[in-house]
Amino acid sequence: MPLDRKIAYIDLTTGDIQTKAIPLEVRKKFLGGRGLDAYLLYNHTKKGVDPLSPDNALMVSGGILTATCASATSRTHVMAKSPLTGLLGSANMGGFFSPELAWAGFHHLVIKGKAKHPVYLYIHNGKIEIRDARAVWGQSVTESQWAIREELGDQEVKSMVCGPAGENLVRYANVMTGIKNSGGRTGMGCVMGSKNLKAIAARGTMDIKIAHPMEALDYNKRFIDQIVSAKVNQTQGTLGTPFIWGATNSWGGIRCRNFQYNQCEYADDIEPERIDEIAEETMGPYHMTGCFGCQVHCRAQFKVPDGPYAGCYDEGPEYTSQGAFCGETDTPRATTLLNANYMVDQFGIDNLEVGSLISWAMELYELGILTQKETDGLDLRFGNDEAVLEMIERICYRKGWLADTLADGGVAAAEKIGKNSFDYLIQVKGMQNLHSDERATPALALNIATASRGSDHLRSRPAIDLYHLPEEVLRKIYSSPVPYDGPLSSEHTAYEGKPWQVYWHENCYMGVDCLGICKYHTTFLGATLPNFEDWSRVLYYNTGLEMSAKEIWDVSVRSNMMERLFLLREGLTREDLKKGDMLNHRYFDEPCRRGAPDVVGRMIDREKFRKMIDEFYEHKGLDENGVPKPETLKALGLDKEPSHLL
Amino acid sequence: MGPNGNGKVLYINYEKCTGCRLCELVCAVMHDGLSNPERSRIRVLKWEAEGLYIPMSCQQCEDAPCMNVCPVKAIYRDEALSRVMVDYDKCIGCRSCVAVCPFGAMSFNAIDRKVLKCDVCDGEPQCVRFCEEKAVDYVNASDVAILKKRDAAKRISVAGKEAAVLLAEH
Numbered sequence: 157m158p159l160d161r162k163i164a165y166i167d168l169t170t171g172d173i174q175t176k177a178i179p180l181e182v183r184k185k186f187l188g189g190r191g192l193d194a195y196l197l198y199n200h201t202k203k204g205v206d207p208l209s210p211d212n213a214l215m216v217s218g219g220i221l222t223a224t225c226a227s228a229t230s231r232t233h234v235m236a237k238s239p240l241t242g243l244l245g246s247a248n249m250g251g252f253f254s255p256e257l258a259w260a261g262f263h264h265l266v267i268k269g270k271a272k273h274p275v276y277l278y279i280h281n282g283k284i285e286i287r288d289a290r291a292v293w294g295q296s297v298t299e300s301q302w303a304i305r306e307e308l309g310d311q312e313v314k315s316m317v318c319g320p321a322g323e324n325l326v327r328y329a330n331v332m333t334g335i336k337n338s339g340g341r342t343g344m345g346c347v348m349g350s351k352n353l354k355a356i357a358a359r360g361t362m363d364i365k366i367a368h369p370m371e372a373l374d375y376n377k378r379f380i381d382q383i384v385s386a387k388v389n390q391t392q393g394t395l396g397t398p399f400i401w402g403a404t405n406s407w408g409g410i411r412c413r414n415f416q417y418n419q420c421e422y423a424d425d426i427e428p429e430r431i432d433e434i435a436e437e438t439m440g441p442y443h444m445t446g447c448f449g450c451q452v453h454c455r456a457q458f459k460v461p462d463g464p465y466a467g468c469y470d471e472g473p474e475y476t477s478q479g480a481f482c483g484e485t486d487t488p489r490a491t492t493l494l495n496a497n498y499m500v501d502q503f504g505i506d507n508l509e510v511g512s513l514i515s516w517a518m519e520l521y522e523l524g525i526l527t528q529k530e531t532d533g534l535d536l537r538f539g540n541d542e543a544v545l546e547m548i549e550r551i552c553y554r555k556g557w558l559a560d561t562l563a564d565g566g567v568a569a570a571e572k573i574g575k576n577s578f579d580y581l582i583q584v585k586g587m588q589n590l591h592s593d594e595r596a597t598p599a600l601a602l603n604i605a606t607a608s609r610g611s612d613h614l615r616s617r618p619a620i621d622l623y624h625l626p627e628e629v630l631r632k633i634y635s636s637p638v639p640y641d642g643p644l645s646s647e648h649t650a651y652e653g654k655p656w657q658v659y660w661h662e663n664c665y666m667g668v669d670c671l672g673i674c675k676y677h678t679t680f681l682g683a684t685l686p687n688f689e690d691w692s693r694v695l696y697y698n699t700g701l702e703m704s705a706k707e708i709w710d711v712s713v714r715s716n717m718m719e720r721l722f723l724l725r726e727g728l729t730r731e732d733l734k735k736g737d738m739l740n741h742r743y744f745d746e747p748c749r750r751g752a753p754d755v756v757g758r759m760i761d762r763e764k765f766r767k768m769i770d771e772f773y774e775h776k777g778l779d780e781n782g783v784p785k786p787e788t789l790k791a792l793g794l795d796k797e798p799s800h801l802l
Numbered sequence: 803m804g805p806n807g808n809g810k811v812l813y814i815n816y817e818k819c820t821g822c823r824l825c826e827l828v829c830a831v832m833h834d835g836l837s838n839p840e841r842s843r844i845r846v847l848k849w850e851a852e853g854l855y856i857p858m859s860c861q862q863c864e865d866a867p868c869m870n871v872c873p874v875k876a877i878y879r880d881e882a883l884s885r886v887m888v889d890y891d892k893c894i895g896c897r898s899c900v901a902v903c904p905f906g907a908m909s910f911n912a913i914d915r916k917v918l919k920c921d922v923c924d925g926e927p928q929c930v931r932f933c934e935e936k937a938v939d940y941v942n943a944s945d946v947a948i949l950k951k952r953d954a955a956k957r958i959s960v961a962g963k964e965a966a967v968l969l970a971e972h
Contacts, residue, residue, distance in 0.1 A: 224837050225827040252823075259838060298851065311848075334850060361840035363913065369835040373828060377931065384934055439853060442817045442935075449824040451934045457853040469853060 159183060159220075159699055161263035161364070163802060164284055166277065168351050169210055169269030173284050178264065182801050183701070185793065187708075188220035188263055190246065190669035191715030192802075193235035196266055197244075198722050199798040207239035207343075208325065208350040210270040216316070216356060217264045218254030219672015223364050224698035225372055227380050228674040230255060230448035232316065232333070238342040238609070240327040240509070240565045241586035243726050243735065244719055245347065246609045247331065247339030248669060249316075250447035253358065256314040260360030267351065276304060276315075276355035281362055289354035293323060296502040297332045304357050317355040318345035319504020321552040325349050326563040328509035328587075332501070336455070336471040337447065340506045342587060342609050343565075367700030375697050379677075379686060384451050386682040392454040393444060398428035400681070401475035401483075404592065408751015409622075410483045411593045413538050414512075414519040415582050415742050418593040419750035423488035426478050430490060434458055445471060452676050463495040464545065473497040479591020480511020485518060485544050492541040496548055503552040512588035513562045513569070514547045516581055525575050532556040567734050578733075582740055584611035585728070595748050596758040597621065599654035602768045606658065606737045608719040614675060616662035620683045621648050633679060634660050637688045637705035649754060651764045655771035663712035667691060670711060714792045717776070717784060721797060730769070730782045737769060737782060809884050811943045812920065812927060814857050819937035821848055821855035825929035832928040833918075841911055843920040844929050844938070857938055859929070860907040860920035862886050868899035868908050868919075884943065885922050893917065 165174045178192075186192040193215040200213040215235040222229050232254035238245030257263070261282040271286070274293040278285045291307075292300040297319040305313050315333060322329035322345030329345030330338045339345075348354070366372050383389055391399050404410055405420055412420040424430065435443040438459035446453030460468045473493055481496035482488040500507045520526040521536040528534070536543050550559035561569045567586045570578035582589045587610025594600040599621045600613075607615035620633075630644045634657060644653040661679070664687055668678050671691060679687050688705035695701050695708070703711075731738045744762045748755050770780060777788030789795040826842035834841050844859040863869075866886045869877040876892035877899060879885070888899075899908045899917060908919050920927075922940070930940045941949065 225824075225831045227824070259840075302851065335853075361838060361913070363834075363836040363838045363841070366831050366835055366837055369831045373831055373928065376828075380932065380934065440817070442819075443853075445820045445853065445855075446822050448822060449827060450822050451824075453820040453822070453935075469851065471853070 159701065161258055162261060163264040163266065164262050166265060166267045166284065166286075167269040168267065168271040168275065168286070168353060171286055175262075176802065179801060183220065184703070185711065186715055186718075187670035187711050188222070189217050189231065189672050190233045190235065190248065191666060191711060191718070192264060192670070193217050193233055193246070194715050194718040194722065196264070196802060197235050197237070198718055198725075199800050199802065200266055200268070201237055203725050205237055207237045207242065207245070207347065210268065210351065212237050212268075212347060212350070214267040214344070214347050214351065214353075215264065216257070216267070218258050219670055220263075220701075221694065221698055222263065222672040223255040223258035224366060225376055225449070226673070226694050226698050227376055227383065228447065228450040228452070228677045229672045230450060231669070231672045231674060232257075232339065233669060234331050234339040234344040236344060236347045237726070239325075239346045239350070240343040241610050243585055243723050243728065244609050245342040245344055246719075247341050247344045248614070249331070249333060249337045249339040250450075250674060251314075251333040251337030252448050253314045253316045253333040253337075254672065255448050256360055257358040258360070258364060259362050260358045261362050265356070267353065269351065271352040274352050274354050276353070276357055278308065279356065279358045279360075281360055292354055294320065296320065297504045298335060298502065300355060301333075304355055308357065308359070310359055313357050313359045315355045315357040317504070318348040318353070319502065321503045321505040322346055322349035323354075324552065324554050324563070326505055326552060326554070327565045327568075328506040330504045330506055332504050335469070336501045338501075338506070341508065341612060343506075345504050366698055368697045372697035375693055379690065379694065380451050382684070382686055383677055386684055388682040389452045389676060392452050392676060392681075395428040395432055396444070396454050396456050396472070397475040398426075398431050398473065398478055401478040401591075402428045405483065408748060408755035409593050409596065410479060411515075411582070411589070411591050412483050413486050414484060414515040414580060415593070415740075415746070416519070417750050418595065418748040418755065420483040420486065420488050423482065425490045426482050426488050426493050431456065431458075431473065431493075434461055434490060434494070437461070447674065450674060452674070454676060458494065460494045460498050461490070463491040465495050465498045468498050470494070470498045470501055472501070474507075476590060477507050477511075480507045481544055483591050484511055484515035486538040487541045487544050489541055492544055495545055499545065499548050503548070505548070505552050508590045509565075509588050510548055510551055511591070512582065513551075513566055514544055516566065517547070517558065517562060519580050520573065520577050523580075525573065525577050526558065530558045530573075532558070579741065582611070582742070584739060585609070585736070586734055587611050593748065595743055595760055596751070596755040597648050598651045598760060598765070598768065599648070599657055601739060601743060601760050601765065602654055602658045602772060603661070605739050606769070606772060608716065608723060615665055616658045617680075618654070618657040618661045619681055620679065621654070621657060623683065624648065625683055629683065633683060637709050649758065651761070651768055655768050655775060659772060659775040662716055663709055664688075666712035666715050667708055670715060671695070710792075714794060717788070717792055717794055718797070720776070720778070720784065721794065724783060728782070739765070809943045810922075810925070810940050811862060811884060811946065812859055812922065812930070813939045813941045813946050813949070814859065815937055815939070816856040818935045819846065819855045819857055820935055821846060824932050825857060825938055828928040828932045832923055840913065841918070843909070843918060857929075858905060858907060859938075860886065861905060862920070862922075867902045867904065871898045871902045873898060883922060883925055886919070887921060888917060888919060890916065
């Protein structure tokens with residue numbers, strides 16, 4: 157049975173390792189992946205735990221469909237209390253790691269304690285060894301993975317690692333696997349570093365039984381046809397995610413000069429077609445690659461054409477790198493983009509966070525809040541390409557006062573820098589916003605304000621809100637698998653009905669994260685892509701677990717509530733600018749200065765925004781303070797948490 | 803079509819492979835009902851540091867070394883599907899075929915203690931069915947060369963035009 161994969165508890169302080177079966181009762185409540193991680197986090201950490209202490213628990217998992225023949229079930233989820241935000245730490249990455257972990261016998265790991273010296277875990281066919289990693293400590297993301305393969309004498313080993321940024325306890329260091337797959341938000345690599353855990357290496361040849369093999373294959377073929385027939389995926393498969401940046405920038409939905417503009421001008425050199433040209437020139441006509449079992453193949457292979465890392469092989473860049481190292485900093489040049497992308501991939505740091513913090517520092521420098529005294533002589537002005545690359549390296553290695561300060565995250569840095577620096581920090585719950593500008597799109601603004609891990613698009617963004625779909629199409633999507641007859645609007649500038657859309661997507665994205673499927677295979681960028689109904693079938697054919705679309709929806713609602721319980725336990729309050737469901741004042745006070753006619757001049761209406769939050773809370777079963785009502789918890793079976801079933 | 807029936811062969815164009823390895827999974831699920839790349843008849847070999855991925859499977863050789871080396875004549879040629887097959891009733895599991903295969907395409911499944919190789923799924927290879935990129939295709943043996951000729955001819959033509967442009971510029 158696919159459901160006989162196990163959970164392992166590893167204590168790095170004592171070296172104690174326990175394995176357990178995952179009871180079906182728990183599977184049915186949380187399925188796996190992020191949902192079950194949220195349960196484990198709430199149950200295995202105490203209120204107020206120091207994120208960098210041995211008591212913090214690090215969860216690593218595959219989804220319930222991981223290592224089955226279902227398409228694009230490559231995702232690895234990582235969770236812990238975040239050293240960046242002090243709230244929910246949660247990151248999700250593609251690649252090839254979690255399937256290998258599953259064939260090695262495990263779907264979930266809970267790692268506690270702190271090793272006396274750098275170690276790595278070697279997990280193979282049901283066995284877990286703690287091995288010396290002193291020889292690989294200090295190595296880059298890829299160097300360390302290849303070195304572990306050499307040491308183990310097996311080129312099929314897949315590792316997830318932290319890079320130098322994680323070792324140096326940069327609070328937003330990534331966990332990474334392969335060339336560029338990143339669990340890249342909330343500092344899970346920093347938690348690895350704090351535990352002296354350089355890597356987890358997996359290699360497995362254990363069978364996973366497919367409940368109904370022929371039906372699973374046939375249904376997967378249908379699923380794939382649906383995936384590849386979507387125009388958005390065809391474009392992703394040709395140009396990668398840079399196409400999203402191109403489209404949203406021309407429209408006016410991209411942050412530029414921190415938050416001063418909503419469009420980056422003169423960006424021809426980083427347009428998706430230009431990046432595609434570079435990939436083709438350096439890697440040939442077939443230069444797209446992808447994650448395990450995925451037909452979208454959304455990332456390019458390329459060699460850095462020039463600059464300090466000329467000739468180095470890398471993958472991507474994702475649209476987030478265009479935003480972080482070109483748009484926000486106003487340095488829209490391919491050399492900067494590709495060198496910066498290579499650097500973050502090798503150092504193992506969150507491109508979104510580091511780029512956003514550099515652009516914030518640039519605005520502070522422009523305002524005179526920071527001077528060359530704090531920057532150690534660096535001319536940290538917008539548009540200075542060298543300064544962007546220099547700051548990435550300084551932050552990863554904590555070189556100099558400013559970099560060391562920024563390495564602790566924006567909120568802590570603002571306290572240290574002082575004056576009114578915090579007013580310019582574009583963050584929610586202590587995590588920087590990605591490169592998008594949500595002032596013209598109330599639904600997207602609500603999404604980032606309420607996303608459980610901080611300002612983030614991958615928790616609940618109704619991206620299809622930008623497509624102006626007819627109301628009947630919206631109603632079809634948003635009335636399943638639970639009925640909804642409230643308002644819905646095709647207009648992206650409207651406030652009506654948006655809370656339901658955000659709520660629906662919050663549950664949709666939790667669904668894929670529990671199953672282990674990539675978001676490009678669901679209702680994220682494409683309105684026609686599979687969701688709950690299809691998952692019910694895929695789940696049954698592959699695992700034999702019979703759950704209706706509504707029951708999977710319930711798992712999502714429950715898992716999201718589990719995360720909410722953790723957030724509340726660790727101090728979330730509704731309008732707290734550092735820990736709440738609240739946006740920076742600039743969203744309400746500064747209108748968009750550039751972009752299309754339906755963008756320019758727009759900003760978020762504070763009162764209407766408040767009403768959206770009220771309505772969103774109502775959908776979730778929270779009171780006006782954002783706290784779950786007792787009947788909500790009872791209905792979800794969460795009234796006795798922590799319940800310590802695992 | 804070959805003279806004795808289906809002359810189709812697996813045609814691997816590794817340049818097109820994105821490295822997703824779905825072929826491995828569907829192969830294992832089709833044959834054994836189990837998900838496990840170790841059971842797959844096709845494997846994608848990877849050099850991640852260079853971005854190079856190469857699917858490897860049985861070539862169904864005309865003069866198959868595995869067949870020639872087998873001490874109990876358990877390996878035979880099935881002309882109807884142009885494939886080389888293992889008769890498991892005769893196979894003694896000596897692994898001589900694994901040792902002699904120049905492509906590493908004959909594997910040994912350490913779980914069931916049996917050799918395994920591609921049987922083109924009785925004419926409907928699942929790896930081909932699921933490979934959207936056509937990095938693995940199933941074509942008439944006689945067409946492989948013409949397909950390659952066409953690709954090469956196109957490259958020569960493009961190169962010729964580029965050369966002409968360069969000449970004209972000087």
